[in-house]
Amino acid sequence: MTLGFINRYPLVVATLLCGVAVASFLLVGQDSAAQWLASGFSLFVAARLAVGMVRALARGRWGIDLLAVTAVVSTVLVGEYIASLIIVLMLSGGQALEDFAQGRAKRELTALLERAPQVAHRERDGGPPEEISVEQVVPGDLLLLRPAEVVPVDGVLVSDFGSFDESALTGESLPVERTAGDPVLSGSVNGEAAVRMQATASVGDSQYSRIVALVREASASRAPVVRLADRYAVPFTAFAFLLAGAAWLASGDPGRFAEVLVVATPCPLLIAAPVAFVGGMGRAARSGIIIKNGGTLEKLSRVRTVAFDKTGTLTGGRPVLLEIRAMDGPAGQLPADELLRLAASAEQYSSHVLAASVMEAAEARGLVLVPARDATEHATHGVIADFGGRAVVIGKRRFVAEEARGTVKTPLASGQMAVYIGVDGAYAGALVLSDAVRPNAASTLEQLRRLGLDEMIMLTGDARETAEHIAREVGLDRIQAECLPADKVETVRALPRRPVMMVGDGVNDAPVLAAADVGVAMGAKGSTAASESADVVIMLDDLSKVAQAVEIGQRSIKVALQSIWIGILLSVGLMVAAAFGHIPAVAGALSQELVDLATILNALRALVPARAAGGIRSQPGRIRDYSRAGE
Known part of the structure; x- marks a missing residue:
């Protein structure tokens, strides 16, 4: 038993030590000493529970600690001190059991937090890389990524080629290949070769830090449905006391009262929903x-x-080029690729959402863009650019028509849009794009x-x-x-x-x-x-x-409610059996541990998807x- 466990769960350790002492007394025939020790320790724990229960009632919250307190006290009064000790162990161990189950359930949730990069390797003036804190990285820094190192901040790849594991960010298990100029996400893992990247964001503004902040917020929250267990507390407690009292009256044996309450302890209600x-x-x-x-x-x-x-x-959020419609002008019809090259060269100076799509289409065809001698963007309308004596205007039809004679509306199908182009004062054609579904x-x-x-x-x-x-x-x-x-x-x-x-x-x-x-x-x-x-x-x-x-x-709600009801139904079944005298107090206390285990195992089903259903109907x-x- 580690020191950390002892510090975290002192009541569990104390209960186990008390159990060992009670067993020792019984082995040497000191039954009276064993009973006094177990009874005294159990009543001490019950008193602590009662204090917590009173505080909860003062805050207006009806809980189910009353069952546990009554079960401990009643077993002590009827001389079932072994059962009382088992109940105490069950209650004290419930927190440890819940922590273990939640630790299993939170493993994926906390994995991102544990992988947060702490250091980066910055290169300056051709010198050797220096190790710095990720907080010291600023946009523009040249960083060296060593093999299997976590990318500390968002950036672009400087090396010719790189392979990155982005599974922690996207769930994609296969490595992603990047080439020079491609974006590299913080939190991804570099492959087997060292590469260089240029930072485009500080650690606070990077993708991974945003994910970590969201996960911290998620892991710290408490769901309203967890309090559903409290909603069942009053009727469940009332039923348990009524059944226990009826069993006592019918049998004339006060031990029946204790036996019923032993199997009515509320651990399943407390554990199931949080784990799910x-x-x-x-x-x-x-x-x-x-x-x-x-x-x-x-x-x-x-x-x-x-x-x-x-x-x-x-x-997709970014329209794609469907067609280049070149038109006859005074100097003849421009080749489609030349029209696209001029359009993309002008769009370099535009902030419009369609500009990126036009430039991507030119890049995909291997067209080399040329710089403009002069360019002016007219926001939301278009761009006028001068390429060494060749004047290009691109944008909306009405805007282009003001600069290029002969501009006409090009026919479009549903979902299509057009970028109009004028060259040297005449309408030269249009690019037809569509934002694909x-x-x-x-x-x-x-x-x-x-x-x-x-x-x-x-x-x-x-x-x-x-x-x-x-x-x-x-x-x-x-x-x-x-x-x-x-x-x-x-x-x-x-x-x-x-x-x-x-x-x-x-x-x-x-x-x-x-x-x-x-x-x-x-x-x-x-x-x-x-x-x-x-x-x-x-x-x-x-x-x-x-x-x-x-x-x-x-599925999470379904599993949580299923787990709560499994705990309730199993406990009710055991209470009925105990009411008829079929479950002694010690056996009842042990069987309740199995109920706890069943509810926790069922709650852990929330970690995996349900079996796929049948076909999907449109x-x-x-x-x-x-x-x-x-x-």
Whole structure:
């Protein structure tokens, strides 16, 4: 027995030592001394429990300690001092048993905390790397990552090639390969070769620190459902006393009263729910889902309506190039690649969301961008750039039409958008892009329906036509288009079937995530504001994790309640048997330990998913428009 265990659980140690002393007295025939020692020690523990019970009652909380106190006192009074000592051991050991079970359940949840990097190796002026604290790293520092070392801060890879284990962040078991210029996430583990990276964030602003902060918040929480055990306390206690009293009256033996109360001790009610909830949160963390507090698990289990943002949530969040439509001009038609190269070169000077998509398309074709002699961005409209005598204008049709003659509207299908291009004062063509629906969006919605969420709505600031196109693709039957962040908040608050879950990813989603009963942030790409406003953060860029979070919430609640009822039913069965005189006090005390073990083992089932159910049914329906224009 270690010193740490003795310091943490002194009552358990004292009870074991008392048991050894009692056994020694019995072996040498000192039955009276054994009885006095066991009875005195048991009454001392009962007095401590009674003090705690009175304090709880003063705070207005009805607990189930009264059963334990009465069971100890009654066994002492009828001379069953061995049984009283076993009850004391069961009660004192219950905390140790609960800590062990919760430690098993929290293993995945605390793994991230234990892996937090403490040091970094910084290189300066070509000299040898110096070991510094991660708090000393600033953006721009050149860091050396040794083999199997945890990446201390977010950055970009400087070396030509690197392999990283991101399983702690994303749940992906296979190593991820990166090349020079690719982002490297803090908390990932470097492969077998030393590489260099440049820091782009301090430790406080890095991805891993945000995860650690969320996990700390999650592990410190206490779920409301844990208090469900207290709700059963009064009826369970009343039933136990009534049955014990009836057994005493019917048999005329006061020992029956003690025997019934021995098997009515409340450990299963106290242990089961906390273990199930921490197990569910641990399973979620292992899957890349940070559930900030235990209360969210209960809400997830009861969610009936879900609202989705469109861009970055149901769609990939970054439009992809579908087609290059070059047009005849005074100098003829530009080749498609040349038109794209000029467009991407101009988009280098734009902060618009479509600019990155245009540049990525040019890079994918191996096109080399050229610097502009002069460039001006007109916010939200477009860019005018001069490339050594060749003037390029790119952006919205009306903006381009002001600078390039002959600009015409290009035909678009639902869900498509166009970037117009003018070269040397004439319309040169358009790039057609589309924000593609996530491949697993439709299947995720089907899984949510199977989990009982039959009310779904999409909230977006996009045009109604685009919103309807996306809704048809994923099987949504309700939309609200052309809405501002305030409109989203108002809509979510007005939804009738609650609790309501909102899923989003951007800064503009932060208000509605906070307003929803359960806010879910797609944290892999989302903003810090969205992650901080949400109750659940998905650390992967995977929409299916939303359905998995709901399933984990439902299963955790189910397992917690099952465990509570298993403890109650087993205890009631033992009480009935004891009332008829079939379970002596000592045997009853030992059998109650088996009840504790059964409830804990059942509660640990929250660590693993339930067996997959049958097929998922899709229920796409007629689109109902709830946009401002339709209200």
